[in-house]
């Protein structure tokens with residue numbers, strides 16, 4: 621079964637045109653979440669932070685189903701939305717300015733060559749200065765739930781250890797949250813993210829970058845657009861208005877390769 625691998629600032633995704641149901645046929649009797657885990661596994665599978673199915677929609681250019689690499693379903697994914705938009709445009713599934721259905725609501729995007737700008741759903745549940753695991757943190761839902769922790773020295777943070785502690789904190793149960801550690805610089809913010817559903821640090825997180833930019837802007841009076849430096853030094857840009865009604869994420873994508881999944885992948889342990 622054909623798939624494409626596209627990454628956005630290091631957050632990488634397997635994207636499948638499932639309008640004909642080929643992914644469901646490929647899964648056969650295997651549960652979808654177990655197939656997603658096998659395909660996303662870094663060593664025995666293709667390897668990715670997430671898997672995206674493009675499907676038909678009655679109300680938009682297409683609908684998507686987004687899975688984290690652990691097989692869990694997430695309502696939204698900012699970098700995944702950018703990569704899926706590029707896929708849809710270049711495969712003739714949608715025009716360069718498109719709208720697609722997600723569990724978080726309708727998302728709009730515009731493809732400009734490798735760069736894609738996505739309008740996210742309006743953020744909700746903003747809570748500044750809450751206590752979790754003895755730390756002063758902030759919380760906002762930018763399509764998926766995010767904790768934002770402002771730190772002095774980002775490179776000294778044990779993202780895996782502290783990220784996991786906050787991700788599973790009672791304060792954010794039962795759904796949990798992604799955890800973003802943010803250092804505010806003069807001309808940008810630097811962000812490192814422990815991602816729910818990947819259960820580890822990813823090289824970038826789009827909705828996390830948006831959450832971090834909005835919280836940093838509220839606390840440090842940063843003027844949008846906010847430049848966000850992610851894992852490997854790549855940049856995302858976050859635009860938003862005062863009322864947080866028009867929130868955009870913009871950045872590059874790289875179409876890595878096209879491949880073909882074989883059924884014997886499913887047979888293994």
Ligand SMILES: N[C@H](CCC[C@H](N)C(=O)O)C(=O)O
Nearest residue numbers: 694697698699764825826827
């Ligand atoms: N792991 C996230 C979904 C993907 C978010 C991230 N990859 C992005 O670019 O927004 C969650 O389960 O909430």
